[in-house]
Amino acid sequence: MNILVVDDSAAMRNMIIRTLRQAGFDGNEVTQAEDGAVALAAVKQSLPDLVLADWNMPNMTGIELLEAMNAEGLKTKFGFITTEATADMRAKATAGGAKFLISKPFSVESFQKVLSAIM
């Protein structure tokens, strides 16, 4: 499985990749992007199986990335890993077609619980 991790914090991208490994999802190919615009170009080019994206990022936010992927007919599975954890934001994520929203800070268990269902 090819996973694209999108977050403007390099440390957070590394924490997500480390947590993926600790949750038992090692062995997947993982690439990174630092904002939604870079991620959109990467999705078009390499068509990953799963995008794990932050919500608030410069240039293009996570929800804008999801909307742009929808507009271009890109069917890659999409989930948020974000501080935006209110019911309102979860509803927006679901309405946009996101499969899940993991709130920061996250645990290995939260990754296992959510990602086992789709990987």
Add this chain to the structure above:
Amino acid sequence: MSALVKPKAASVENMLAMLFGVDELDVSDSTAMPEGPAAVYVGDDGQLLALGVGDFAFAAYSGAALSMLPKGGAQDMVDEKSLSSTVEANFYEVMNICSRLLMNDQSVHLRLDRLVDWAEAKSLIESMGGHQSMGFSVPVPRYGSGQLAFVIAA
């Protein structure tokens, strides 16, 4: 929508313990106002709603912890009151995550807008007029203790 949530030591403890990857963290209330780098939190209309202020110990230790950087380098930043670009970016992410301490489903929504130095933070606090502050002493595992405070516009 109601006002922002006022963070308590227990909620700070739970959030930062998970962020730092430890089971327990002994966060306690503190009356000290740290005078270091600060996060500016704004509402959806861009209006200033709150600040999160750390002393250089909390900023350097928490920022270093996110990337598991050497303790000695973090201590140098505390002593010199100057953060490296990596640690500053990591501290930004720590304070971004801390934005959740100020919100729930019933409160107004806010987001981290930027980091500022203490001089600008002090000016912003003064511009708020009425405000409340909540301070905490936070041990950052493997690094040391620092001070963190939130200032919320009344």
